[in-house]
Amino acid sequence: MVLFLAACSTGENQVRFATDFESGSIGAVKQLDDDGLSWQLALRDDNDDASLPNSFRTWWYLRADQVPVGQSLRMEFTRLGFPYYFVPVYSYDGTRWQHFEESEVSLVPGCVIAVPDSCRVVVTKRFDAPTVWIARTFPYTTRDLSAFLTEIAQNPAVRIDTLGSSPVYRKPLQRITIADASASGPRQTVWIHARTHAAETGPSFVLEGLIRTVLADEALGRALRARYVFRIVPMHNLDGVIAGNYRTNATSINLENQWLNTLGTPLLDGNAPLENRLINEYGMVPALLDADAPVVLALNLHSSNSEPDTAAFFFPHFGSDPARYTPAQRALWSSQIDFISNVARHYDGRIEQPPADGGAGFLNSWFPETWWWNRRQESVNAITLETTYGRAGFDHWIRPQDLRNLGVAVARAIHDQSLQASGIARKALVPDMSMFRLPFKPEVYLERE
Numbered sequence: 001m002v003l004f005l006a007a008c009s010t011g012e013n014q015v016r017f018a019t020d021f022e023s024g025s026i027g028a029v030k031q032l033d034d035d036g037l038s039w040q041l042a043l044r045d046d047n048d049d050a051s052l053p054n055s056f057r058t059w060w061y062l063r064a065d066q067v068p069v070g071q072s073l074r075m076e077f078t079r080l081g082f083p084y085y086f087v088p089v090y091s092y093d094g095t096r097w098q099h100f101e102e103s104e105v106s107l108v109p110g111c112v113i114a115v116p117d118s119c120r121v122v123v124t125k126r127f128d129a130p131t132v133w134i135a136r137t138f139p140y141t142t143r144d145l146s147a148f149l150t151e152i153a154q155n156p157a158v159r160i161d162t163l164g165s166s167p168v169y170r171k172p173l174q175r176i177t178i179a180d181a182s183a184s185g186p187r188q189t190v191w192i193h194a195r196t197h198a199a200e201t202g203p204s205f206v207l208e209g210l211i212r213t214v215l216a217d218e219a220l221g222r223a224l225r226a227r228y229v230f231r232i233v234p235m236h237n238l239d240g241v242i243a244g245n246y247r248t249n250a251t252s253i254n255l256e257n258q259w260l261n262t263l264g265t266p267l268l269d270g271n272a273p274l275e276n277r278l279i280n281e282y283g284m285v286p287a288l289l290d291a292d293a294p295v296v297l298a299l300n301l302h303s304s305n306s307e308p309d310t311a312a313f314f315f316p317h318f319g320s321d322p323a324r325y326t327p328a329q330r331a332l333w334s335s336q337i338d339f340i341s342n343v344a345r346h347y348d349g350r351i352e353q354p355p356a357d358g359g360a361g362f363l364n365s366w367f368p369e370t371w372w373w374n375r376r377q378e379s380v381n382a383i384t385l386e387t388t389y390g391r392a393g394f395d396h397w398i399r400p401q402d403l404r405n406l407g408v409a410v411a412r413a414i415h416d417q418s419l420q421a422s423g424i425a426r427k428a429l430v431p432d433m434s435m436f437r438l439p440f441k442p443e444v445y446l447e448r449e
Contacts (some may be wrong), residue, residue, distance in 0.1 A: 015073070016065040017041065021094075022141045023199065026062045027079065038074040041320050043081070046198075046245035049252040054113050056254075057081035058305060059199035059246035061135040063094070067127050075134070078213035080119035082305040083111040085274075086389055087397050090122065091133045099397045113169060127365060137401055140201040142171060142242060145235050148208060149174070157181070157225050164278035166238040167417045168250040171277055175358050176232040178214055183226035190414060193233040193279060193368070194301035196239030196256050197247045202387030203301030207234055209407025227418045229293045233279055249275060255424035256302075259366045266375055280371070288375055292369055295412065297339070298372050298382035306444060308368030313352035313444050314340045315384045317369065325360075332378040333358065338420075339381060341435060342410030344415035347406055349437030355445045364423060385410070393438055 015036050017029050025343070029046035041058045058081045067073060085107040091097045104125045111119035123134075150449075152158050157180055162172040179187070192210075194203035214224045235241060239250035250253050253273050259280070261271040266288055268280045287295050304313070316336040318329040325333070337354060346349035350383075362369055372382035387406065392398040 007063060007439060009195050013066060013068070017068060018063045018065065019061070019244060020309070021063070022143065022242050023059075023061050023091040023139055025199075025246075025437040026060050026065070026319040028303045032074075032076070037068065037071060038076075040076045040078055043077065043079045046240070046242065046248040046337060047250065049248075052248065052252060053081075054116055055305075057116070059136050059244065061133070061139055061199075063133050065131050065133065067130050067132055067218060069128065069130055070122055070126055072126050074122065074124045076120055076122050078120040080111065081113065081116075082122060082402075083113060083119060084305060084307055084390070086121070088121075088138070089135050089138055090125075090127075090315075092129045092131065094133045097133075097135070099399075100254040104119070108203055119374060134173045136199070137382055139203040140237065142238060144206065145174075147416040147437050149176070149234075152211060152215060153177075157215060160328070163233070163282040164274075167274045168239045168248075169242050171242065173236075173238060173275065174234065175283055176211070176230070178211065178225065178230040178232070179228070180225035184248075185226070187229055188227065189229045189231060189287050190291060190299075190416075191231050191284065191287055191295050191298040192301065193283075193299075195235040195237050195241065196237055197254075197302060198237045198243070198249075198299070199246040199388075200303035202290045202303040202389070202398075202403050203423045204234065204384075205403035206301060206387060206407040206410065207232065209404030211406075211407070213408045220412065223418070224415055228414065229289055229290075232282065233248070236275060236279065249273065257367055259368050259371045259375065259443070261366065261371050268371075284368075284371070289418040295372075295376065295380050297417070298380050299410070300368050300382070302384055302386045304386040304388055304444070306388050306390065307441075309393070309438075310388050310390060310441060310444055311350045311352050311393035312347075312348050312385065312387045313437055314343075314354060315362070315386070315445065316340065316354050316358040316371070317383070318360060318394050319357035328378045329360070332373075332381065335378065336382045336383050339383070339413055339417065340418045341387075341432060342405075343385075345435040346409035346412040349435050350406075351436065351439060352444055353436040353440045355442060358445075 019026055025044050027042040030040040032038040043060055045052050045057055087099045087105050089097045089099050106122045108120040157178050158175040163175055164173050214221055243250050255273050257274050259276055260272040266285045268277050318325045318333040340354050369382040372380045373401050415418055
C-alpha cells in the first residue's frame, strides 16, 4: 500500500489524499490551483505496471483528509480505462457509502482509451466533513468478506475451509460449502467463484444475497439445501484486492484466461497461476469427481464497464443452429438460455436479453468455462454473469442491495432448475424473451477479456 500526501499552499490546512488501507489506490496527484480546491488525480496501473492494457486501469479508492468543509472541492480523475459516464461513491466513515449526485459529476467529452489523459471524470462537491473516502464503486475488501463469513459460520449447513494461501500476501483462499447434511435423496453441486478481477466488487454483494437465501429458514432455502451442495470460492484474487488492483493479481497476471489445461488430465498445467491451480486442484477437480453430487451449474461472477443503462448480463455459449453446432453444444445453449430467462424473471426483467448466437470463441482461450466444457460438456452449465456499475435497469445508480437482490434471483433460478429436473415445472420448448424489459444491446457481447 502507498500513502500519498498532496500539499497545497495553505500549510497546515492542506488537503491530503491517502491510500494507506486495503484496496486503496490512486496514482499521481497534482494541485491545479493556488487555493488547494482543485486537484487532478490520475488512476494507477495495477502494481504500477505501465505495460498493462489501458482498459485495465479502472479502480480508485482513496481517503481525503483536511477537506475544506462547505467549500467546493474539484477533483479531476484522469487516465480512465473506459469511456462511459458513471457516478462514483463517497463515505464519511469508510463504511456507509452513497453515490454523488449526477449534478456533481461530469465526463469530459472526447475520451480515447489509447490516449489515457483524454479520459477524465470531474467531481465537484461541497463536503460536510473534513475526512471523506471516495471510490469508483462500493468497496468490498477481505475484511468485509471475513465479517460476512463470521456471520454465516455458525449455521450448521455451512462449512468454511481453506484451499491454500495467496502467493504474495499469504491470505487464506477460502471455500464455503453449504448443504443440509440430514437431507436424503440425490444431490447436485452448484460451483461458484467470484472476484477473479480484484475490484469487480459487485459479485461479492450478489453472493451475500444468494448465500443468505440458501441459508434462510424458509421453504426456498430448505429446498435448495436439500437438493444442492453449494461450493463457493468468494474471493479468488485476494492479493489483487489487498494491493488495490482492478483486474490483475499482485504480479500483474489476469487470472481469468489462465486456466491452462493442456496435459490431458483435469489438473491445470504447472505454469498456470498459483491461485488458479489451488482452486482447480482442491476445489474444481474434487467437485468434478464427486459422483454422489455431480456439478450441474458453474457460475463465474464478474462486473463489466459499460454504458450507464446496461443491466447485468450473461455470456452464453454456442447456439441453436444444427448446421453449426453439435447436439451437445445446442443442449448447453438451451440450458443457458433457460437459466438466464429464469434469472430475468425473478429480477423483474433487469437482465440484458441474450444474443441469438453465443458462438464458440471461449474455446480459443483458457477460461474456467473452457475447462468445464472440456471435462463435462453439456452436463455442466458453466457460464459467466457480469454485473454492471450504472443504473442497470433501475431508476437509480445500482446499490449493494440491488446486487444482493440479484443474488436472490439467481438462487430462485437454481430452484427452478431443480423443479424442471423433477418434472414439477416444464422447460419452455421455444425460448421466451418476454421477461427481458430492456431493448437488445448486441454491443455488450462483443468483447470478453
